[in-house]
Amino acid sequence: MKSLNRLVSEKALKLGNSFPCQICVVGILCGICLTSLFLAALTSLGTFELAAFSFSASSSAFLPYNSNSHIINMVSSIDRKLKWTNKAETEDNDDQVKLLVSAWDNLLLNNEDFLKKLEMNKSDVPNAPHFENCEVKSRVRERLDTRIANQTFPTWISGGDEENYPLTRIVQSEIWSHQHPLDCENETVKFLVADWETLSIYGYGAQITAMTGLLAIAINENRVLVANYYNRADHDGCKGSSRGSWSCYFLPETSEECRKRAFAVARKREAWKSGIVTGKQNYSSKVIWGGPIPKLWGKPWNYMKPTTDINGSLISRHRKMDRRWWRAQAVRYLMIFQTEYTCGLMNAARNTAFGKEAAEIVISAGDWRKKNKKKKIRTEIEEQVWSNHKPWIPRPMLSVHVRMGDKACEMRVAAIEEYMRLADRIKDRFPELNKIWLSTEMKEVVDKSKDYGHWRFY
Template sequence: MDGEGGTVQKNLERAVSQKALQMSNSASCKAAVVGFLAGVCITYLFLAAVTSVGIQKLGAGELKIPMGETEGRFRNQTILPVHTDREFESVKTVKEVKNDPRIAFLYSAWEELLNSIGQKQIKSREPRFNMIPKAPHLEDCKARTKIFHQLDMMGPPWPRWQGRLITGLSDETLSPTVAETVGSVPLIMTEAANPPWVVGADEDNYPLTRKVQQDLWVHQHPQNCNDPQTRFLVADWEREAGFGIGAQIAGMTGFLAIAIKEKRVLVTNYFNRADHQGCLNGSSRSQWSCYFFPETSPQCRERALQLMKTEDAWKNGTLTTNGNYTSKEIWAGTIPRVWGSPWEDSQPTTEIDGRLLKNHRKMDRRWWRAQAVRYLMRFKSEYTCELLNVERHDAFGMQAAQMVVNVLPEHWPQAEYSGRATPMELDEYVWSNRMPWVPRPLLSMHVRMGDKACEMKLASFDTYMQLADRIRKRFPNLKDVWLSTEMQAVIDNSTRYAGWRFYYTKNVARQVGNTSMADYEASLGRETSTNYPIVNFLMATEADFFVGALGSTWCYLIDGMRSTGGKVIAGYISVNKDRFW
């Protein structure tokens, strides 16, 4: 739990509740989010230059980018890299971009593909967009979500194939045209646990990660939800004032532990952070499924909500809810032991004060919360995927455009682009499974300050950067930092560090002084204060190196996702010298 109480409480229940409340303050690091580049005005000038040299000559195939008319979801928030005194060869200077307006043109074209109006235009004018190369940093969210849905519905045993190789080339889904060419391709199932959301080798994850993830899926997806023997735990997400999103997630891992121990199916219910205009798609309003795949099947959810209306289900114990459990059981209850004690075999890859953390009294809880969070976030929703696209485009889109332009014909877009409208099968079924491009190696750094001082000794930003410099001595090609923080002073100080390139969310208010996290989030509004942290959390988990404060719940959860996401060996360096949780 996140912090020790200042005095010994008379009642253990009150003590645990106080720790839970403190925990929430560390949760929403999240000063970071999504939006489109405010440099659109400069881009407009570039487009004018491009137009003057012949873009208008495209005739019937003309591509018009209505700059200034885009209606992206986060038009007024921008993520931009902050370049320190030294520029790097991998990114063109402003002068170089001006001399090659194709970069700005391509960036703008990709931007238009991201907004809803552009999506509709593409459907009716598909051939005219063939001149636009594929964006390496963006995902096809609709296609990717469809694959996730098919994999989640498939259930174990999952094949060893990946992504579209399973859903597009297996003998169960093979199209007649492809069948004539390559014949039937049987899927070879494996008895070993192989959940498709776990990446990396077994030794790159916490012990038993694959087995635990598969067992959690099986537990949460019984064959017959209407069986009288199937019992449920319906849990609302914590929503008291002061509970940050990190504390809410940590609390739900406690309910999942209870559900496993009591052989109940966990059904998450009202999620206040999804109660906003962005989550209006079907039944996702006010639900976890707005951001991630639901924790159980629609059939089990429907059955559980029906039972909530029947008095017998409450009396005979078929159904329980939040009120059936104490704060101690939720926040400090025992960890499920059905898998033994795998945490005892965990590789020590977390460093505190220059020493590896080899053993501690909360190893079981750390291992379990990592497993629970990985399961709850196993697949992103289409909405979350789109938010991530916007984030990556605003942060890395100009660099991606430069890379692509460097391999295009010199006179593109006047000259014909030779890209195929219909991709080859290697593109479609194999390379499509790759993660979107980001500059690598990438360092994730979450700097926690503000009201966290009531729970732990705060470290200066310079302390964080000293640890970053330590990593760079071992990996000298490291220069990119994904920086998330709620403090404006940290952003201001980042410009002092030459040789580093920082990415963070701009045009979002940050804390000055010790404003409480609850007040800070309230000032941002519900949609922004939820989307920003979730997107930045996911971006952080995809980094190659990690620096943070494990006294913060948010950093603790990032570390858990690292440890179940194939990045155990990447390590985690904490600024805390006296605590890990």
């Protein structure tokens, strides 16, 4: 075996020293090297730009050196540098956007450690155009929710009369006055004290609908509605007395004086017997969910613009118009003003949805980190004029609510395809429309939305 090994080694050595074999080995090694370099180029940043430039440069070696080949090389070199420069700028801009969105996130969380790592103060972070100043807004809203401020018109209604349902301003003002008597200690003031619906079959939409029915009963019977326990506010986010109360999210439906008076009276058995206080148990479900609505304002629903489309036909009158009008008024009143807590939730939601676009807008105005090193002082007129600033969102935007799930037990549910056909019809009329706010409880709907590439979904 040793003799055989020695013989093979000697033959291999002689063969390896031959010129054809050396050429072959060098060729193989060069091939391996070129392949490795090519693969490395493909897997690095700027793959195609680098490959294209290398190909142009190496190809020119086979051309006679003249002005044309020189221009080809020069243009290729410039083109490569421009592409790499633009790519670097884009990457840097993306980093700036992410950094600013993170800074806004940490401002919402009051996380000063994040800003300290960046050697920044809160004042160094530029205003987020999609945020509300929750602390200031909360103080303003509480001040507006007083009798003095509400003697003129309901400040929570935006837009002109033609942009709202008929008589909205008058109705909102008078509901507020009804729910805020001048003297709640007066023995003639009666109350309707009721918990929100708590059965698991009721979503918050159904809960609100039931409360609009109770508000209608209270107005018809000249009672002050006092909403008590609200299960969706029974968590640690709702602090103090707002825990388990609608007032965690929106300003209370009545004054604090009326609430105290109502709960004090409700502890007396005689008050229930005499009818000073009533509750849900005093009314049937049919009355709560479908009873008569207040007729104090006539029939304003007769003047509503028709908005119901059935099988391509516009329905100008139907038997639910009065209830639609009333529920809109009641819901608008129950959501009169957001609390500071809800304002914070909305800011966080807006930053998740629109933060990247908002940051791009801010950054496009220049280097925000350099700009904000200068101390900014706002004048009194700026504070006054800008106090009514509304949070920025991308516009125009179409809101699409795809309800499926357990709704199928009540009605035929529509698939997202039907909604999108309607969305495309609207887009035909408004070609600038390309954004949709999609709300749904079905992941399947979210997944299918990716099939509509000509729409931007939030």
